[in-house]
Amino acid sequence: MYTVTCVEIVNVLEEIHFMWNGINRRKFPRASYKCLITIKKRLTAKTISTHTENIGAGGICVLIKEDLGLFQGVDLELFLEDTRPPIKCGGTVVWVVKKSEPKQKGSYIYDTGIEFIDIRPEDRDRISEAVEEILRSQARGKK
Numbered sequence: 001m002y003t004v005t006c007v008e009i010v011n012v013l014e015e016i017h018f019m020w021n022g023i024n025r026r027k028f029p030r031a032s033y034k035c036l037i038t039i040k041k042r043l044t045a046k047t048i049s050t051h052t053e054n055i056g057a058g059g060i061c062v063l064i065k066e067d068l069g070l071f072q073g074v075d076l077e078l079f080l081e082d083t084r085p086p087i088k089c090g091g092t093v094v095w096v097v098k099k100s101e102p103k104q105k106g107s108y109i110y111d112t113g114i115e116f117i118d119i120r121p122e123d124r125d126r127i128s129e130a131v132e133e134i135l136r137s138q139a140r141g142k143k
Helices: 006-024 121-142
Strands: 030-032 036-041 047-056 059-064 073-079 087-100 108-117
Touching: 030 121, 036 059, 047 121, 059 087, 073 108, 087 121
Parallel strands: none
Antiparallel strands: 030 047, 036 047, 036 073, 047 059, 059 108, 073 087, 087 108
């Protein structure tokens, strides 16, 4: 049996807090934005269709029913709410948080962060414009 001291627990909690603060200090701003996305795990025929939880020019967060695996390469097709064609690019799973599914006991969902790679600069700009517009409209709503 292993005994844990209060000091050890506090140290672990501080490390978790530091980790999440690091996630929140992103290079690109993010906005809550629900748009359709198709995720294809590389080297498989498996495709997942879902909606984004949030988006930034550097990547997306999605809730999905399976763990894609940390550092897994994926192909993405992102349908922004504009009239232009979907954005197609590659991505890498950079974090996964397993969560209990509140609606189904014993079931899990995976909060998954995917960093964009192989994205065209004009597509990254398009995402940045969408995020900036969302953040502006949210700021106007708070006034």
